[in-house]
Amino acid sequence: MRFGTRSETVERLHCQRYLPDDMKKILLVEDNEMNRDMLSRRLQKRGYEVLIAVDGQQGVEMAQSQSPDLILMDMSLPVMDGWEATRALKSATTTKHIPVIALTAHAMSTDRDKAIEAGCNDYDTKPIELPRLLEKMEMLIGPIGNDFRTENESS
Amino acid sequence: MSELPKPIEERIQHMLPRNLLHDLRTPLGHILGYAELLIEEMQASGHEEFIPHVEKIRKAGRKLVEMMTDNFQSK
Numbered sequence: 001m002r003f004g005t006r007s008e009t010v011e012r013l014h015c016q017r018y019l020p021d022d023m024k025k026i027l028l029v030e031d032n033e034m035n036r037d038m039l040s041r042r043l044q045k046r047g048y049e050v051l052i053a054v055d056g057q058q059g060v061e062m063a064q065s066q067s068p069d070l071i072l073m074d075m076s077l078p079v080m081d082g083w084e085a086t087r088a089l090k091s092a093t094t095t096k097h098i099p100v101i102a103l104t105a106h107a108m109s110t111d112r113d114k115a116i117e118a119g120c121n122d123y124d125t126k127p128i129e130l131p132r133l134l135e136k137m138e139m140l141i142g143p144i145g146n147d148f149r150t151e152n153e154s155s
Numbered sequence: 156m157s158e159l160p161k162p163i164e165e166r167i168q169h170m171l172p173r174n175l176l177h178d179l180r181t182p183l184g185h186i187l188g189y190a191e192l193l194i195e196e197m198q199a200s201g202h203e204e205f206i207p208h209v210e211k212i213r214k215a216g217r218k219l220v221e222m223m224t225d226n227f228q229s230k
Contacts, residue, residue: 032181038188045195105180127184127220130191 023049024144026137027068029059029085030103031077035126039072042130047144056080060088063095070141072133075104075115083118090119099140103128176223183223187216 026048030036040050051066053059056073057080063071071089075082082102089095102115105126115123122136138144190213197206 034185035181035188038185038192042188042192042195045199105177105184126180127187127216 023047024070024141025049025051025066025068027051027053027059027062027066027071029053029056029071029077029082030074031055032074035074039128046134054078056082056085059085060095063089063098064092067094068098070137071098071100073100073102073120075102075111083114086115086118086120101133101136101140179223180220183216183219187213187220190216 024047026043028036028040028043028050030039030052031054036052036054040052043050051062051068053062056077059071059073059077060080062068073082073086077085080088082104086100086102089098089100096119099121100119102118102120102123103126104111104115104123112123121140124133124136190209193209194206194213197203197209
């Protein structure tokens with residue numbers, strides 16, 4: 001079998017199925033390269049446009065310049081961590097309306113509280129369970145259209 | 156680990172470096188995420204005969220996450 005590169009995949013999705021204006025834009029703020037690759041590819045397959053930032057500072061800047069529909073924010077980030085970045089986003093008039101879902105590797109309830117306190121709209125733990133995350137995303141920004149769900153979305 | 160007497164379980168927890176359980180979740184996430192991505196790619200490209208093998212990797216990974224969450228919640 002042959003795996004397309006990420007840009008080929010995106011291009012194919014754009015050409016065959018979408019006008020770019022119809023796509024929901026997700027900003028993924030994640031410092032781990034493999035997590036970025038994995039999650040962005042899986043979200044693109046489902047019809048989302050994915051923008052990438054590699055630290056909290058860049059995440060805040062890109063949220064301001066790109067106005068994404070939703071932000072997936074890793075919490076342990078270099079330069080500026082996810083909590084600080086979320087507080088910055090939620091205190092700026094241009095970005096405070098953008099929903100933020102916190103992603104952390106800790107599964108403790110105090111972590112959830114800390115994320116919500118920083119202004120995150122929702123919270124999910126790593127390793128990501130994609131169907132669960134997609135559900136949370138849809139709760140915040142609505143469905144993308146069911147034809148793009150893969151058939152076997154079991155966990 | 157649930158069969159172990161409590162003191163032993165506590166001793167093991169005490170022996171583990173503080174961030175080890177947290178750190179283990181990252182590579183485990185890669186194994187799971189790429190296994191799931193591979194399954195999606197195989198479904199899309201019609202290579203379904205390999206899916207049961209990858210499914211075994213995915214299930215083992217999920218089991219490991221479950222065990223870590225149930226028995227060794229990071230402090």
